[in-house]
Amino acid sequence: MIDFLPMTREDMVERGWDQLDFLFISGDAYVDHPSFGPAIICRLLEKYGHKVGIIAQPDWRSTSDFKQLGKPRLGVLVSAGNLDSMLNKYTAAKKYRSTDNYSPGGQAGLRPERATLVYCNRIREVWKDVPLIIGGIEASLRRFAHYDYWSDSVRRSILIDSRADLLIYGMGEKQIKDLSTQLSTGMCIRNIRDIPGTCYRTESLEHLWDYIEIPSYQNVAKNKQEFANAFKIQYLEQDPIRGKTIVQNHGEQYVVQNPPAMPLTTGEMDEIYDLPYQRTYHPVYEAAGGVPAIQEVKFSIVSHRGCYGSCSFCALYAHQGRIIQSRSKESILREAGQLVKLPDFKGYIHDVGGPTANFRQPACEQQANRGTCRGKQCLFPSACKNLNTNHSEYLELLRAVRQIPGIKKVFVRSGLRYDYLLAAGDREFLRELCEHHVSGQLKVAPEHVSQKVTQLMGKAGKETYLKFKKAYEQTNRDLGKEQYLVPYFMSSHPGAGLKEAVELAEFLRDTGYHPEQVQDFIPTPGSLSTCMYYTGINPLTNEKVYVAKTPHDKQLQRALLQYRNPKNYDLVYEALIKTGRRDLIGYEQHCLIRPPQTKQLSSRQPRPEKTDKPGKQRRLTPTRNKTAKKQAR
Template sequence: MREKFLVTSRRDMEERGWDQLDFVYINGDAYVDHPGFAAAVIGRVLEARGYRVGIISQPDWHSAEPFKALGRPRLAALITAGNLDSMLSEKTAAKKIRNTDSYSPGGIAGKRPERATIVYANRMREAYKDVPIIIGGIEASLRRFAHYDYWSDKVRHSILLDSKADLLSYGMGEHSVVEIADALAEGKSVAEMYNIRGICYVTSHPPVTDKTVVCPSYEAVKADKLVFAQAFKQQYEEQDPFYGKILIQQSENRYVVQTPPALPLTTEEMDAIYELPFQRRWHPDYDAAGGVPALHEVQFSLTSHRGCFGHCHFCAITSHQGPIVQNRSHESLIREAQRMIRLPDFKGYIHDVGGPTANFRHPSCQKQLTAGVCRNRHCVGSEMCPNLDTSHADYLELLREIRKLPGVKKVFVRSGLRYDYVLADNNHKFVEELCRYHVSGQLKVAPEHVVKHVTDLMGKADVQAFLTFKKWFDEANEKIGKKQYLVPYFMSSHPGCTLKDAVALAEFLRDMHMQPEQVQDFIPTPGSLSTAMYYTGINPLTGEKVYVARRPEDKQMQRALMQYKNPANYDIVHKALCLCGRRDLIGYGPKCLIPPRRPGKRSEQGSRGRRPAAAAAKARPGRRAAGVPGNHDARRGPGKKARTNHSAFR
């Protein structure tokens, strides 16, 4: 069994007759050999090129010795914090330590350090001073320039400077890592690789030409939030592989240089990558701990594409995977599904066929494949581009082909569905077929908010699109005779959202009879447009000022309003309504959110002081319980299902 996995020990090396590896891959996550996990993808890609690769997962970082476990690599050390930013893996939006880690054996937290990329790189340098170090993955990719760090509440250097790595591979990385590997094998120095796309490096002599953009320095963006916003806008606008220029940012007497993004993968390249010999399970070393929880949701899922033109401003997928959708062929996906069907644990259910957004199966328009995306225009969001290709025909045909395979009982669609894109296609047939064959009782969608100026700042469609889609969804289920529900995700405390806006969202939830059991508080993760708004109070794309709820109490009030029925939230909801001048929402009427306080009672018992049931029945005769199940939202942090949008060293 072990010989089918990538090397993880000296014993594995001996069994293969290897005395030295070409690459040692330091991974902040447990090793799962599945195409949804970047360490497996990058390791398999290099292995397919003939390189000897070994993985050291979650090494004890308190000394350099564990980093020597597989010996000195012949070519380089590859380092990643894991599938998530290590700070996000460890801490919540309230900066509290998380109790679990789905990317660790048994879900046990504490298996990686804070700022793991930096710690691992420094330890590897201590172990082997002359070995080139290449960092990558989501943590490195989104911290490649001077950036705001929410957990320390300050602007930090590029992670390249703090880690002292030789190169940074940003984005998905298959192209760049192979080019780096081949250059190292040819005996080239790091300085001879500065023309590779999709990398960052540090130099004292940056290339300043008409094809470069010089951003404000680290010192300038740290000193002035307006300058930070201007620098972010420059970086944001040069992330296209077809017209993006070289970016340069000074820090003291050194310069961080980013080469243009790697070109999108072709369909043939994606097919080849996803058909590498993945075992689709965690390494056997983790069996005793009960395995790696993050695998469960994606073990029987298919990645049909990558990239996203959704431009949700709080999401880093567009910055990381790119806005140009790259897809796999039907034939390749069918072959993968057939291999999956033969696995001993397969029960007939394919959990997902999708990517970052399930129904974005092709580029938003054909121009993108030769000229790139529009620099100052989004494809979807508050407005739809008139050139948008909204066809769902290919995705629908793919789902039909997979569900007809012998051994498949059901094919679900569980990755994000962009319903405004469905509406733009005017595609009732897609919704009906989705409800009939591909929904398991609940379909998750993400309106995020209901106030237009907030959804505009989020890069989302307004609430009317959600209501229209809900009508379509309900009509489709009535037609086919099923009781299925939409589970909408909403977010509190996003930049631009005031307390008044949070009350409006609570009223919407009341009117829609929605009772979210879990809600998502905005977390300013590095690299996103929303994080730049949070830190600066400015929309970098327009220069307009943006309200930001920064105080913990302000954030707590917004979050509590989304769960106003929770007795534990009574006091904070009461305070929020009073501050907003909305005492009309405190009472026993059908539009009220909470009842009045009982005389002489502070609310240790919260809203258990609601009116008696008989009074409630009299006020609202015949009123039935809410119709939409609870909203379980952990999608933008640990505990969410492991998405199939892997990244290089992510």
């Protein structure tokens, strides 16, 4: 298994190694692919000449698994995995998930709750003096005192609770290079305090200057206004060029966050994605059926990182940043050429994109020198006059990939920002997108239609979505194609009450789209929406925000979005009565449900096909229509 990084003592012996330089503990199964953080970090360390081994999903109930590769010379790196371990384990309703796509065979239960803390505690039991560094999405978004949805409480910084020496936030490549260099020279981990994109603990602030101290853990834990004040500063200073050092007191210790790491250059991005990944899961998982998460990304290509869309419910701004970092066309074409050679490649590239597919370039030229604009967004409430909306480079990239011999089709599936596309006014891009890069359905995310809610989400309004929908449908008609627009909607986001949910239900009725699945808002650590959910305050404006918090209130909103489902009848009826919308209960075409005495007939209402394709709902036969009318009378 020398092509994969060592997972056992036997792997180390095969390489002639007695001791590792770095040991990586991961909450995910080991997948050697550039869509998985542990693989990137470990391959980079390998490139820098270090001996690296991985212990994936160790049994946390004892220390045995943690010791199997021996004590590393330079440090232990700990990550909960590609998802926060609590989000990985629980649904929005706080129920256990039955599967885990990042585990062999999709088996749930192979990682503990709060995996970063549990793994670190085990490491400290085994080696009290080893340099301990935490990273990944869980550590990154819990670096300050934060609201934890699953315990419904404000928790301390994960750096304090884990007893780690250093926290790497963000994607981590620049940080791990600097850190490994300093540790290799014999620098004590407790003296490494100058690396951008890291946080450390200290008992004194005497060595600092030009920093901002935010309200302490003690204050934010008992005062929601203070929590909102602290979050606002974190949010506004999240920039590698203009951002300042941020400090938060946790009793006898302070958490110090250095400004974010600088964006990766195109050359650095190419270096990362050109590393010798095996592009699949470790063979040890074959008997379990492999690792399901690879299926979505195995034949996809990451073209860039970062997102300046800044949706309030997304924490990407705090992890990847708002400044776009792109790979070169040549690097992407090399990867596409590698995919063609894989034995199970069928000719289809599933995606060429990033967090937002059509954000291939920085938002504007000014960002290179002055960073992102403090307190302003590039697309919201409308597109900035300095925004670069040119899609030509991305279009040329897609054309080049689809010309590679062996590639039949290149799809675009990662979140396309239609408001950005409309701002560009690029009919050529939309035409080629529909002609070559849509696989029957294009998924977009308007999320809601109420202006009150979309403003809090930082999303474009209903009119923008309808304008794009019209352009998309017309383009497909011109091409003679039958392709559908599939919108994602979210229930119970801060600001959304029953009135707003009814407005969304009426929109779904009018557009003929009836979702089989609805995403209930989950307050994950680190996002603006989570701050609003916990405090009931928009920290950027200090305005009060309505929040649906009880399970029943959430059920009512979710039911309204699926009002055609007979199982939801009682909830929909209750919601319409509560909002004074009896006009939507009846037999007229605009009504959502029928009166209670005939609710059993709701099962005979037209239902959407399982594909969620608008305009393709099953119709009642004439006989069934006559029967329904007769029973109604």
